[in-house]
Amino acid sequence: MSNYFRQYIRAVENPLPEMAEYFDKENFYLKNYVTPDSVILDVGCGNGRTMKFLAPYAKTVIGVDYDKKMIAAAGNNLSRFDNAKVIYCDFFHYQFKKMFDLSLASYNLLGSSELDPRRRPLLLQNMLECTKPGKHIVLSVWSDQGIEFANKYYPHIGIRVKKIEGNDVVTDHGIFKRFTKDELNHLAVATGREFQLLELTDIFYLLDLKA
Numbered sequence: 018m019s020n021y022f023r024q025y026i027r028a029v030e031n032p033l034p035e036m037a038e039y040f041d042k043e044n045f046y047l048k049n050y051v052t053p054d055s056v057i058l059d060v061g062c063g064n065g066r067t068m069k070f071l072a073p074y075a076k077t078v079i080g081v082d083y084d085k086k087m088i089a090a091a092g093n094n095l096s097r098f099d100n101a102k103v104i105y106c107d108f109f110h111y112q113f114k115k116m117f118d119l120s121l122a123s124y125n126l127l128g129s130s131e132l133d134p135r136r137r138p139l140l141l142q143n144m145l146e147c148t149k150p151g152k153h154i155v156l157s158v159w160s161d162q163g164i165e166f167a168n169k170y171y172p173h174i175g176i177r178v179k180k181i182e183g184n185d186v187v188t189d190h191g192i193f194k195r196f197t198k199d200e201l202n203h204l205a206v207a208t209g210r211e212f213q214l215l216e217l218t219d220i221f222y223l224l225d226l227k228a
């Protein structure tokens with residue numbers, strides 16, 4: 018992900034209106050689950066964008082990321098929050114047992130070029146295992162409905178789109194997947210949990226599962 022760091026920072030610090038809408042809507046959706054007692058996990062926290070929004074409303078916010086640059090950026094971004102902590106680790110090698118009131122993985126971690134598609138069910142499973150029974154895990158992913166937005170989004174952050182193949186956007190920084198509702202349904206049903214699939218904006222789906 019290191020090569021992608023600069024582009025990611027551009028995307029979150031200078032978002033296109035469509036992205037700003039997604040960030041806002043997702044933040045406010047997540048905030049509905051947060052109380053002053055909440056302990057929150059952000060998987061693949063990046064520069065701490067979501068943690069920074071949620072920290073004032075929560076007891077503790079923990080972010081994990083396996084990219085050192087992201088962890089450093091998150092550390093700077095969150096320096097004024099005593100209740101925010103970032104951990105440099107691969108989420109798949111870290112076990113937090115049933116300790117979170119909300120676990121999230123935003124901005125298409127599920128469909129990222131770094132995540133082997135065979136590990137998608139495992140990402141959901143590990144997040145469920147980290148989360149207290151009855152509490153929620155929330156993941157957001159690029160939607161198939163908004164795939165054309167790729168032609169605007171990637172050039173804006175300095176990434177070249179080589180082609181769009183089915184629901185995959187092939188770029189000079191790897192392949193970024195778009196999900197169909199059916200694919201998300203399939204993943205969610207396999208967990209055996211209650212879930213909701215939401216379209217908060219035209220470009221992202223949000224999957225909300227009860228642990």
Ligand SMILES: C[S@@+](CC[C@H](N)C(=O)[O-])C[C@H]1O[C@@H](n2cnc3c(N)ncnc32)[C@H](O)[C@@H]1O
Binds near residue numbers: 029066107125129
């Ligand atoms: C698209 S960025 C999203 C960052 C942030 N959640 C946001 O919404 O702004 C995905 C992040 O997940 C991290 N990541 C990917 N796989 C990971 C893993 N297995 N363990 C920890 N972090 C991971 C990447 O380093 C990257 O920072």
